[in-house]
Amino acid sequence: MQSPHEPTLSRGLVLLLATAAGIIVANLYYAQPLVGPIGAAIGLAPAAAGLVVTLTQVGYTLGLLFIVPLGDLFENRRLIVCGLLATGAALLLAATASTSAQFLFAALAIGLGAVVAQVLVPFAAHLAPEATRGATVGKVVSGLLLGIMVARPAASLMAEAGGWQAVFGIAAVLVFVLAAVLRLRLPQRHPEAKLRYLALITSLWTVLRGTPLLRRRAFYHAGLFGAFSLFWTVVPLALASPAFGLTQGGIAVFALLGMAGAVASPIAGRLADAGHTLKATAAALALGALSFALPLLAPQSHWLALGLLALAAIVLDAAVAANLVLGQRALFTLGAEVRSRLNGLYFALFFAGGAFGSAVGGWLYASQGWHAALLAGMALPVTGLLAWIGEYAGQAATPDAA
Numbered sequence: 001m002q003s004p005h006e007p008t009l010s011r012g013l014v015l016l017l018a019t020a021a022g023i024i025v026a027n028l029y030y031a032q033p034l035v036g037p038i039g040a041a042i043g044l045a046p047a048a049a050g051l052v053v054t055l056t057q058v059g060y061t062l063g064l065l066f067i068v069p070l071g072d073l074f075e076n077r078r079l080i081v082c083g084l085l086a087t088g089a090a091l092l093l094a095a096t097a098s099t100s101a102q103f104l105f106a107a108l109a110i111g112l113g114a115v116v117a118q119v120l121v122p123f124a125a126h127l128a129p130e131a132t133r134g135a136t137v138g139k140v141v142s143g144l145l146l147g148i149m150v151a152r153p154a155a156s157l158m159a160e161a162g163g164w165q166a167v168f169g170i171a172a173v174l175v176f177v178l179a180a181v182l183r184l185r186l187p188q189r190h191p192e193a194k195l196r197y198l199a200l201i202t203s204l205w206t207v208l209r210g211t212p213l214l215r216r217r218a219f220y221h222a223g224l225f226g227a228f229s230l231f232w233t234v235v236p237l238a239l240a241s242p243a244f245g246l247t248q249g250g251i252a253v254f255a256l257l258g259m260a261g262a263v264a265s266p267i268a269g270r271l272a273d274a275g276h277t278l279k280a281t282a283a284a285l286a287l288g289a290l291s292f293a294l295p296l297l298a299p300q301s302h303w304l305a306l307g308l309l310a311l312a313a314i315v316l317d318a319a320v321a322a323n324l325v326l327g328q329r330a331l332f333t334l335g336a337e338v339r340s341r342l343n344g345l346y347f348a349l350f351f352a353g354g355a356f357g358s359a360v361g362g363w364l365y366a367s368q369g370w371h372a373a374l375l376a377g378m379a380l381p382v383t384g385l386l387a388w389i390g391e392y393a394g395q396a397a398t399p400d401a402a
Contacts, residue, residue: 018143059111138269222353261317
């Protein structure tokens, strides 16, 4: 068993953790572009088709609060592998679903199982030396973000070739293979916490109340992630409209452009390791707001408008990637014994911002139009930036700790 005082992390293991995070988190997003065909196949009414995605997100949120904290209690490798086996079983259940009850139960279980990605990130932070912890977390989060960005276009293309059932079947195989590889490659990590499960879950409120840094970082990222969710809810609708006229294949290719933003994660990690978290946070929030200003320029040229929108996607995804790592790097300095709880709370809180952004974006686009949705998207990171200004003004003489 590895000593908690002698973390070791090879380059190959970092790559494996990044790949694993991407494969796991992608399971949350496969259903999003397939809501229509899935709903028709399992007999869901059009008004209820949104449950295909909603229940996965509900499961993920519940898992963040009730499963991820187990990383502070149980041996981490076993927790990760067991979670992957459960996720694979849920994916198979989805792939073979013929009724709405079966698929919706599977969707909830997929969300619950996918939270093992958030056990992997603090696991990587534990293994990494303090001097390179931010860069290591950044690399793993890059993999996670690539999984998010690739999942939707990949699902569209696979479903076009083999049907939506094939998407979940292939995902199940990937997850089972990943479980076997991680069982062989990951070292064990036994947390030092001796709490019982009920006390562990009860302690979440204590951790939230007693950790101002967690509340600040969650607020900053809730604004950016809300903007991200709004953007990727509204932009496919705009791209399919007469203004752009893209096909589903074209929209899938456009979604892949956001992958370029993932390179910001390791850069942000290195900036955090060098003590520049506070300034880098402001830059990320400002870039998030700027990304919504670019499409608002609304040039007459169709191709220039599309190019500005593509640039906006890359800038926004880079801002989100950077700020996520900055937040995790800051939180992981607070002690190994609470890392999983901090990470679970952090994700649960900013996911609430994401749900708000997607709901508001869809409603505004339908009722007020494209520009109203873009202005709302800009307002979300601006709100975070205003909070950062207040924080900076109160801590101007304090070393970077945001």
